[in-house]
Amino acid sequence: MLRLPPYSPDFNPIEMTISKIKSILRKVARGTVDALLTAIGKAVAAVTADDALAFIRHCGYPRYGGVNNALIPPPPPPPHILAGIVGGR
Numbered sequence: 001m002l003r004l005p006p007y008s009p010d011f012n013p014i015e016m017t018i019s020k021i022k023s024i025l026r027k028v029a030r031g032t033v034d035a036l037l038t039a040i041g042k043a044v045a046a047v048t049a050d051d052a053l054a055f056i057r058h059c060g061y062p063r064y065g066g067v068n069n070a071l072i073p074p075p076p077p078p079p080h081i082l083a084g085i086v087g088g089r
Contacts, residue, residue, distance in 0.1 A: 013052065020046070021040075024046055
């Protein structure tokens with residue numbers, strides 16, 4: 001049996017993403033609901049793909065490469081494509 005370590009926000013990329021969004025929102029500190037909703041949209045948009053990769057790498061998750069350096073390996077091709085490659089049909 002493999003025991004998991006205790007939960008730590010330091011090793012959770014989602015926590016790091018939320019932390020960045022909250023930091024941006026604190027700087028903006030809007031007074032109305034409409035302004036807050038606009039600021040939330042901008043804060044979420046400020047989290048880039050490069051940020052996500054950095055958060056994931058920081059947390060120790062593996063990077064696979066593959067298609068566009070995707071974080072997870074691409075799915076296998078559908079069986080009908082494999083049949084055409086392997087069987088020549």
